[in-house]
Amino acid sequence: MTSPAPAPTSNQPPPDRADVVVVGLGAWGSTALWRLAARGIRAVGIEQHQIGHALGSTHGTTRLFREACLEHPGLGVVAGRARELWRDLESATGAELLRLSGGLMSGPADGRVVAGSRAAAAEAGLVTTDLTAAEVKERFPAYARLPKDHVGLWDPGAGIARPEAGVRAAVGAAQALGARVLTGTRVTDIDETTGGVGVGLAGGDRILADRVIVTAGAWTTRLLEMPLRPRRVPMFWFRGREPHALAGDLALDRFPVFIRELPDGRVLWGHGADEGSGFAVKIGLDDDGGDSLGFADADPDHLDRAINLPRDAAALSAAVGEAFDLVDPQPVEAVACMYTRAPDGLFHVGAIPGRGRIVVGAGDSGHGHKHAPAIGELLAQVATGEPTFTPIDYLAPAR
Numbered sequence: 001m002t003s004p005a006p007a008p009t010s011n012q013p014p015p016d017r018a019d020v021v022v023v024g025l026g027a028w029g030s031t032a033l034w035r036l037a038a039r040g041i042r043a044v045g046i047e048q049h050q051i052g053h054a055l056g057s058t059h060g061t062t063r064l065f066r067e068a069c070l071e072h073p074g075l076g077v078v079a080g081r082a083r084e085l086w087r088d089l090e091s092a093t094g095a096e097l098l099r100l101s102g103g104l105m106s107g108p109a110d111g112r113v114v115a116g117s118r119a120a121a122a123e124a125g126l127v128t129t130d131l132t133a134a135e136v137k138e139r140f141p142a143y144a145r146l147p148k149d150h151v152g153l154w155d156p157g158a159g160i161a162r163p164e165a166g167v168r169a170a171v172g173a174a175q176a177l178g179a180r181v182l183t184g185t186r187v188t189d190i191d192e193t194t195g196g197v198g199v200g201l202a203g204g205d206r207i208l209a210d211r212v213i214v215t216a217g218a219w220t221t222r223l224l225e226m227p228l229r230p231r232r233v234p235m236f237w238f239r240g241r242e243p244h245a246l247a248g249d250l251a252l253d254r255f256p257v258f259i260r261e262l263p264d265g266r267v268l269w270g271h272g273a274d275e276g277s278g279f280a281v282k283i284g285l286d287d288d289g290g291d292s293l294g295f296a297d298a299d300p301d302h303l304d305r306a307i308n309l310p311r312d313a314a315a316l317s318a319a320v321g322e323a324f325d326l327v328d329p330q331p332v333e334a335v336a337c338m339y340t341r342a343p344d345g346l347f348h349v350g351a352i353p354g355r356g357r358i359v360v361g362a363g364d365s366g367h368g369h370k371h372a373p374a375i376g377e378l379l380a381q382v383a384t385g386e387p388t389f390t391p392i393d394y395l396a397p398a399r
Helices: 027-038 075-093 112-124 133-139 163-178 217-223 309-322 368-386
Strands: 019-021 043-047 063-065 098-100 105-108 129-130 151-155 159-161 182-183 185-192 196-201 205-214 230-239 258-262 267-271 283-287 332-340 350-351 355-362
Touching: 019 027, 027 043, 027 075, 027 163, 027 355, 027 368, 043 163, 043 267, 063 075, 063 129, 063 258, 063 267, 063 350, 075 112, 075 163, 075 309, 075 368, 112 258, 129 133, 129 185, 133 151, 151 309, 159 196, 163 182, 163 368, 185 205, 185 217, 185 267, 185 355, 205 368, 217 230, 217 355, 230 309, 267 309, 283 309, 309 332, 350 368, 355 368
Parallel strands: 019 043, 019 205, 043 182, 105 258, 205 355
Antiparallel strands: 063 159, 098 159, 105 151, 129 151, 185 196, 196 205, 230 283, 230 332, 258 267, 267 283, 350 355
8 A cells, every 4th residue: 555645735715614623633633534524524624734744743654553552441442443443544545554563562570561551451352462581582682681570561453553644644534525624724712602613713714613623732722721731752763783683673573563661660662664664763762751851841833843962862872772782772863743741641532621512632642643543533423422432531631
């Protein structure tokens, strides 16, 4: 399969009325628009930039996909539905959006990565495989430095997803089903009225809708009062110490998707080289909420996009050098990204308390892309009054 051309956009004036307006067409908003259009809903999607842009959270060639979601046991069901919908979107558009390679979670047996992933797998009814340190090293040569008292958990349902291609595919599929798309258009305010919800645009136009879905990522707090923190996140890619390594022991099939807890509690994540990542290894460190790893609270309109390698890469390079002897710890490529951190690290998905016509999908907290089409489905279900395919009380904005 090949990636589709960028989704067409419209230079037509905005409509006066819609059933549902989706504000922000990143990973969650684009799939919400697609799921609404699949229901025959008169939907309008609004994006302040262009489709598939690199100024928010949905870019960087790949994102990790996991079904054994250690962040909350209930997310395993969401990930399973996301996998089904990714495949549906691939069938509808001809784009390759999800590549399953399996995934290795490693660290102390009672640590949050292995124990959390095991609990999530059990909750979702997933089959995983426990591995000793010796078994991990035998199967995956890059793990030669894994401590003897650490273990592995193999998740066969893990892999990588394609963020930019996913957004373009979802928007294109939504338009093919009748959705309207406005690009280069900024929403200034959202105001409930007796007849619905008014969505104000920067040019002075307003759209009246029955419901509004806000999936504006780091810009969400400009429109809604929510306890969310936009964060600057540097992303890095690496090469092997040996020139041939990326075609061998550091290729995706030999160095698959991973989350690795180090002895001191730091957590590395990433995956091996494949054509979608420019044949480079992608590795990152979990954000601890401080500013010591190149992460920082951010203004999404004035994000520092310059990469300062001593500042941004020092902690990661040290961890990579400690964990993987086959990987050159000096990065070869870097970009600045953003995500929106929720206080408890879980998404906010549902109607805003006291403002039932406004539905929000926000607070991706660095692990939201894998779930995108399922989150889009949930947002469409909430907006149209359908029962959700799984209970989402733990994601409710009012929690």
